[in-house]
Amino acid sequence: MYIGQQLHFGLFIYPGGHHIAAWRHPDAASEQVTELDYFRRCALACERGKFDSLFVGDALAARESRGRVVGEVAINNLDPVSVCAAVASVTEHLGVVATLSTSFHEPFLIAAKFATLDHLSGGRAGWNVVTTSQDQAAANFGREPHMEKSLRYERAQEFVDVVRALWDAGERPIAHRGRFFQVEGSLGLPRPPQGRPVLVQAGGSPPGRAFAASIGEAIFTAPTTLPEAQAFRADIHALMAACGRRPETVKILPGFSPILGSTMAEAQRKEVELDELVHPRVGTWMMSEYLKFPLYDLSPDAPVPAADVRAANPDLSPAAGAFLDRCVREALTIAHGGRILARSRTHQSFVGTPETLADHMQTWLTQGGCDGFNLLPAWFPAELDLFVDEAVPILQRRGIYRHDYAGPTLRSHLGLAVPEPVLAAA
Amino acid sequence: MILTASFPSADTPPAITLAHYRALITGVAHAGLDAALFVRSPGPATPMLDGAPLIAALASVPVGIGLGASVPLDHTEPFHLARAFAAIDRLTGGRSAVIVDLTAGVERAAQFGHVAPPDDPDARAVECLETTAKLWDSWEDDAILVDRPGGLFTNPDRIHRINHEGMYFTVRGPLNAPRPLQGWPVIIVPVASAESRSFAAQFADVALIAPTTRDAAQSACAAIREQVAGHGRRLQAIRILVDLVPILGATTAEAQRRADAIGQHGSALQFVGTPSQLRTMMREWDAVGACDGFNLLPHDPPVDFGLLATLPHTPDAAGMTLRDRLRLPRPVNRYAA
Numbered sequence: 001m002y003i004g005q006q007l008h009f010g011l012f013i014y015p016g017g018h019h020i021a022a023w024r025h026p027d028a029a030s031e032q033v034t035e036l037d038y039f040r041r042c043a044l045a046c047e048r049g050k051f052d053s054l055f056v057g058d059a060l061a062a063r064e065s066r067g068r069v070v071g072e073v074a075i076n077n078l079d080p081v082s083v084c085a086a087v088a089s090v091t092e093h094l095g096v097v098a099t100l101s102t103s104f105h106e107p108f109l110i111a112a113k114f115a116t117l118d119h120l121s122g123g124r125a126g127w128n129v130v131t132t133s134q135d136q137a138a139a140n141f142g143r144e145p146h147m148e149k150s151l152r153y154e155r156a157q158e159f160v161d162v163v164r165a166l167w168d169a170g171e172r173p174i175a176h177r178g179r180f181f182q183v184e185g186s187l188g189l190p191r192p193p194q195g196r197p198v199l200v201q202a203g204g205s206p207p208g209r210a211f212a213a214s215i216g217e218a219i220f221t222a223p224t225t226l227p228e229a230q231a232f233r234a235d236i237h238a239l240m241a242a243c244g245r246r247p248e249t250v251k252i253l254p255g256f257s258p259i260l261g262s263t264m265a266e267a268q269r270k271e272v273e274l275d276e277l278v279h280p281r282v283g284t285w286m287m288s289e290y291l292k293f294p295l296y297d298l299s300p301d302a303p304v305p306a307a308d309v310r311a312a313n314p315d316l317s318p319a320a321g322a323f324l325d326r327c328v329r330e331a332l333t334i335a336h337g338g339r340i341l342a343r344s345r346t347h348q349s350f351v352g353t354p355e356t357l358a359d360h361m362q363t364w365l366t367q368g369g370c371d372g373f374n375l376l377p378a379w380f381p382a383e384l385d386l387f388v389d390e391a392v393p394i395l396q397r398r399g400i401y402r403h404d405y406a407g408p409t410l411r412s413h414l415g416l417a418v419p420e421p422v423l424a425a426a
Numbered sequence: 427m428i429l430t431a432s433f434p435s436a437d438t439p440p441a442i443t444l445a446h447y448r449a450l451i452t453g454v455a456h457a458g459l460d461a462a463l464f465v466r467s468p469g470p471a472t473p474m475l476d477g478a479p480l481i482a483a484l485a486s487v488p489v490g491i492g493l494g495a496s497v498p499l500d501h502t503e504p505f506h507l508a509r510a511f512a513a514i515d516r517l518t519g520g521r522s523a524v525i526v527d528l529t530a531g532v533e534r535a536a537q538f539g540h541v542a543p544p545d546d547p548d549a550r551a552v553e554c555l556e557t558t559a560k561l562w563d564s565w566e567d568d569a570i571l572v573d574r575p576g577g578l579f580t581n582p583d584r585i586h587r588i589n590h591e592g593m594y595f596t597v598r599g600p601l602n603a604p605r606p607l608q609g610w611p612v613i614i615v616p617v618a619s620a621e622s623r624s625f626a627a628q629f630a631d632v633a634l635i636a637p638t639t640r641d642a643a644q645s646a647c648a649a650i651r652e653q654v655a656g657h658g659r660r661l662q663a664i665r666i667l668v669d670l671v672p673i674l675g676a677t678t679a680e681a682q683r684r685a686d687a688i689g690q691h692g693s694a695l696q697f698v699g700t701p702s703q704l705r706t707m708m709r710e711w712d713a714v715g716a717c718d719g720f721n722l723l724p725h726d727p728p729v730d731f732g733l734l735a736t737l738p739h740t741p742d743a744a745g746m747t748l749r750d751r752l753r754l755p756r757p758v759n760r761y762a763a
Contacts (some may be wrong), residue, residue, distance in 0.1 A: 016579070021577075023574075023579055024574045026574070030572045030574070030579070031572050034513075034516040034517075034603075034604060035516065035517075036485055036486060036517045036518075036519070039517075040486070047488070059602055060505065060509075061602060062585065062599075062600050062601065062602040063602070063732060068582045068585075069580060069582045069600065070582070071571075071578045071580045071581060072577050072578060072579065073579060073583040074579045074605065075579065075580065075602070075603065076602040076603065078512070078513035078516065078517070078603055079480070079509045079512070079513035079514075081479050081482075081510070081512045082478065082479065082482040082510055082513035082514050082517060083482075083513060083517070084479075085479035085480070085482035085483040086482050086483060086484060086486060086517045087446075087482040088480075089444055089484070089485070089486045089487075090486050103508075104499075104503065104505075105506070106538060106539055108474075108534075108537045108538050108539060109476075109498075109538070112474040112475075112476045112477060113476050113478075115474075116442075116475050116476040116479050116480060117474075117479050119442035119443070119475075119481065120442065120443070120444045120447075120479065120483050121444070121483075122443065122444075136598075139596075139597075139598040140505045140597050140598055140599065141503060141505060141597070142595055142596030142597065171518070181539050181640070182536075182539055183536070183537060183538075183539050184536040184537065185470065185534065185536050185537035186537075187469075187473070187474045188471055188472055188473040188474055189438070189442070189473050189474060189475060190440065223442050235617070239674070246580070263516070277577075278579045315504070330733060348755040
């Protein structure tokens, strides 16, 4: 039997679905998105599909357009740690990864939250470490907008150092005096079952990549082509080497949004059906938010005013910059760009059959584009079930995906060792 | 009569498993109680098990009781608190309670990274809870539409910025989560000082008091009710529960043997006797209006709750919110037209 590289899957859960308008689809469980049973159904599908983890994103502000909540889109995820705790309680193997921002929290309570989650789940917790630049979020915490980006990562690095020290020390006190934080004391809890909950990162900018290479054990990314994915993975591996880390201590997981049909024609019909559910106002709002440029006064059929967007935003994120290039290259209208963003923001979307999907994933895996995927189903739970029940068995037959879990912890699913504690001299 | 059970974080077991906590709350439900409360123990070195994810993880246990968790109110951002309990209240089907912890940030200032605690932690806590409640109200109860043909998931006219600018917090809002099923989670305030009594009088749905005699309970209740009225609240808006350590036995002699072995711990009121003697005592307190119920602090939960379960009681009701169970009013939304 061929034993080579194996795919890893995480589920990125989202109320309604990852297609912005999919909540309108008759099969989407849109009425249930705040109920325990919604999360239970999705979590059980992940476990049936032997996924590593279920991942919950975060947002610290309502989605607004010109001072009003956008009514045409589903709500944000519920509080990630609460959802992860609930999911862990209805599963036995599945890892649970919660997003929390270092920009609007303090290390002590975060260390306590994830230690609690890791203990209660028997070693299945992960923390997606993010920094937040969104001005709307700052307004909910009485902060000045825009902590300068490199400073955000410096603070985040020290934040993670403090949290790791608190986990490592267990019931013993630490004394940390740094540039951003002074912390003396202990969690008063035993070291978490995984030693440290798994650290997940998704930085795309140069300081973000350096941070991911320094601390990330799983990295989410959003390339849309294989060469982009290969270049990103090679870059991360090189940056890791510079930090003294080996490449097998990370899993790189591009976002991937599948729309599956039993035939190509059926899958394409689904895609068209979803596109038609996108309200034009939503397309314009998504484009304005993503490009950080108000397009509301323009016709949806107008071309994307790329020059004006660039002039107003000299430091667009790399992903947004690449998307803007694409709008120019393909002469896209605002409405067309909006429909692309509606599918999965700028994550890779895939339309096809389970067989063609398996071919595609196998190529990316064997050509060094990824270690697996973070799945963004168009809607929940039906499209997730379709992937698990139709695509996973094909990947298993091809010998590139596990038939069962090898251990009980998220670290064991990811093939990561329990880190040695780094203990400061007491 | 209302009965709750408190589990202090000091009793966190060495092996922290969900199975342990599941068994604990199943015992509470079988004993006919109304809620299980996970309370932070005072002191700078007690285990920092976070009660919020704990009760979220217990949402799936098939019992109908309420679930409460301590929140360090003097060290919490309103947006985080509102967001976490908006989720927990939904996940538990409206069975959540916030237990107000007014001293964590003072006792643990060094851990939280404060060189010194806030100048006036109580004022900060008051503003924190007021702001949190505004955020819970920022979504009216009918804000979620899920109107597929009309293309509206939410009704923007029913979601409001709060524009709070206070001494300690500046929060624009709205929250990015729907209002808790109960409007607000049940607010529980342990009363241990003049400050916490004043806090309870303003905000508590449930106040926990620790008198050692029935007369002391009566006067403590009267003092709180007077302050409640002073804040313009209706007296029925608050439930006052007395902390009680039950040391039970199938016979009086057995209970006494347990009591001798345990000794007196702390200052809380103890009751030594059989389950039916306990019930008689509670009814006597109730008859003279000494309190609205009791908050039990068992030494050995499986033993004491196992014995309590032998008494006849109404079976644990499912599908009821904690406010319904405690017959507490649902908070009126300040933003509703």
